[in-house]
Amino acid sequence: MSRSTENQTPGFTTREVTTEPMSAESDWREYGPLEFPRILDAALQAFYEHGYHGTTTRDLARRSGLSVPGVYHYYPSKQDILFDLMTVIIDELLVRSRQALATASADPRSQFDALVESLLRFHMYRRTGAMVSTAELRSLEPDNRARYVAKRDEQQRMLDGVILDGVRDGVFATAYPKDASRAIASLCVGVASWYRPDGTLPVDALLDRYLTIARSIVGISGETASGRSR
Known part of the structure; x- marks a missing residue:
């Protein structure tokens, strides 16, 4: 793991003071430079x-x-650098996901919309880090991989829980909530592989389109993400 911050090279900051990529009061929709x-x-x-x-x-x-x-x-070692990098990246995702849930209304539909939007935004605005983490999971040594996967599983459980709540309350019609959750997570992760900030599809239109797809996966159909009937 990272060494002590004592006797640092001027202008150099080690991971100990940067593991929290955003404050608890930050807006989860806002992304500044890394x-x-x-x-x-x-x-x-x-x-x-x-x-x-x-x-x-x-x-x-x-x-x-x-x-x-x-x-x-x-x-x-280089392995420690990879693990620290991937940890900082997924920690930011977890913080933003928790904030999205905490600031949304308590009903499953609002929680679902907020969490999916948060996942989409992260994989749009942090696409480089997301792609490195996906590609290099296989490069982590067993202990590091287990620690990273535990964080990734925490993220997945957030989505699982929201969808299961929606099925229980009759809001979502899917007969396969866990499979739907994995499919939606994969949908959001996949955005990182093709999204470009200078692309032809505006951010709001992309979010609307993909949230509509996500809603259809859990069994809500016939409307766009903005709530308008098709």
């Missing part, structure tokens, strides 16, 4: 471009403006 420590920022770009196994510690040192020993001062 502010990673320089090693994690270098790793994000390098792993995205060349993959974990195609990136060397020397590459990360060059990109971050440090020497190789300087990188090892903060991280014992």
